[in-house]
């Protein structure tokens with residue numbers, strides 16, 4: 001595998017199975033130093049399995065993975081001090097205080113930052129003497145993040161770091177992650193919050209059915225997707241309506257479902273102009289007309305509706 005000094009993570013042809021079930025298929029990905037790479041996907045798409053393989057928690061059944069040039073499983077001892085990970089759930093001893101928990105983990109960590117600094121960093125200084133069991137969900141996730149970043153890792157894996165948090169706690173986590181990025185940490189993040197990826201990620205990969213089906217910057221992913229026009233049909237004859245719309249608008253895709261029409265178009269403004277001109281000319285009224293440029297959420301919804309190709 002050709003790894004440049006700026007490539008921090010590389011997977012090539014990664015395949016992972018649970019028994020006969022292939023959860024990750026022939027996956028390629030590259031993460032560059034200092035970037036935040038967001039792994040998005042539908043439920044069961046294979047994000048956690050991919051993360052666990054990159055973290056060295058499980059081996060690959062096919063393909064190759066390198067993190068900081070090392071094999072995450074075989075070279076785990078060398079890699080462990082250089083990476084941090086925030087899993088979906090961490091088992092804490094609820095009776096310990098926040099400070100005691102951090103001190104215990106710090107004792108097991110190579111070159112940890114001073115616990116007092118870490119408490120400040122994750123805004124838990126005022127909760128240092130609170131028992132873990134008494135923390136709110138958001139505070140607990142910040143403690144997770146504190147443990148994952150005790151030694152300011154070169155690479156940080158965050159598996160759904162803000163799941164279940166209220167908007168304010170989520171914002172706080174984002175600002176912590178932004179600080180870590182500014183300090184040079186490379187971050188791989190999985191999330192179900194698309195706005196999290198939109199605001200934080202340098203690059204995004206969307207998984208579906210064990211594969212990466214879209215990858216690029218937000219602009220690249222959204223820019224390649226069609227804009228949408230929807231309205232209630234002015235004609236009772238669906239077949240005639242379809243013919244006319246194909247001639248007038250020339251859409252990339254067209255769905256007529258009862259009286260609900262959805263058009264996907266490459267350029268929104270000219271397509272909308274032609275559609276309105278046609279409606280005016282024929283005195284058609286387009287009910288509940290709605291037009292919008294593509295968004296990540298729409299790209300995501302379309303992907304989630306795609307059939308999963310099991311054997312392709």
Ligand SMILES: Nc1ncnc2c1ncn2[C@@H]1O[C@H](COP(=O)(O)OP(=O)(O)OP(=O)(O)O)[C@@H](O)[C@H]1O
Nearest residue numbers: 018021022023041042043044045046047048049050
């Ligand atoms: N231990 C396991 N045994 C069998 N199948 C598993 C196991 N762990 C995961 N799977 C299956 O592998 C697929 C990928 O799971 P994974 O947890 O990696 O997906 P995910 O994208 O993280 O999903 P989610 O967004 O729901 O957390 C799913 O279909 C899941 O049911």
